[in-house]
Amino acid sequence: MISLMKADILNTVNNMNKAIFFDRDGTLNVEVNYLHKKEEFIWTDGAVEAIKYCNDNGYLAIVVTNQSGVARGYYPESAIMELYSWMNSQLAEAGAHLDGIYYCPHYPQGIIPKYAVECDCRKPKPGMLIQAAREQNIDLAASYLIGDGARDVECAKAAGVYGIRYTGGNLYESLIAGIMQNQRNGAR
Numbered sequence: 713m714i715s716l717m718k719a720d721i722l723n724t725v726n727n728m729n730k731a732i733f734f735d736r737d738g739t740l741n742v743e744v745n746y747l748h749k750k751e752e753f754i755w756t757d758g759a760v761e762a763i764k765y766c767n768d769n770g771y772l773a774i775v776v777t778n779q780s781g782v783a784r785g786y787y788p789e790s791a792i793m794e795l796y797s798w799m800n801s802q803l804a805e806a807g808a809h810l811d812g813i814y815y816c817p818h819y820p821q822g823i824i825p826k827y828a829v830e831c832d833c834r835k836p837k838p839g840m841l842i843q844a845a846r847e848q849n850i851d852l853a854a855s856y857l858i859g860d861g862a863r864d865v866e867c868a869k870a871a872g873v874y875g876i877r878y879t880g881g882n883l884y885e886s887l888i889a890g891i892m893q894n895q896r897n898g899a900r
């Protein structure tokens with residue numbers, strides 16, 4: 713090969729994938745309580761650019777989101793996947809895409825028995841990241857999570873992922889600043 717894609721070069725380090733995990737509500741979209749309709753979904757500034765950055769730089773772009781509205785009986789699991797498909801159709805217009813979504817439908821105090829349980833996936837627990845790593849061969853130590861909640865950063869830490877707290881403003885700029893900070897700390 714005369715030329716390798718940048719992603720290929722990065723991935724030859726250990727033959728594993730790298731990911732940037734995104735919280736959804738309050739991070740990719742403006743916070744709306746128990747959002748489940750596309751009509752209520754407004755991308756945050758820089759969200760599409762942040763996802764495109766992953767696509768162009770050898771990172772899987774994966775959503776990890778607590779969706780206790782399912783356990784609370786506000787909407788079915790299918791609504792989460794329908795919204796995810798719609799998000800990807802929007803991203804396609806910008807030449808970007810998400811590579812996956814992991815969601816936690818549980819909540820111990822919920823009203824739907826099947827979902828009203830203690831689980832290992834509700835953030836700040838790291839279950840969704842661990843499952844993603846197993847299913848998609850992700851090197852968690854070379855990956856990032858960006859989210860607006862303290863529990864997002866806690867979840868990242870518990871999984872050995874570099875966590876970036878998003879405090880508003882442009883998501884793409886926040887992501888790049890976090891990656892640069894990690895690199896200054898001597899990460900690979």
Ligand SMILES: [Mg+2]
Binds near residue numbers: 736739
């Ligand atoms: Mg959030």
Ligand SMILES: [Zn+2]
Binds near residue numbers: 815
């Ligand atoms: Zn769960």
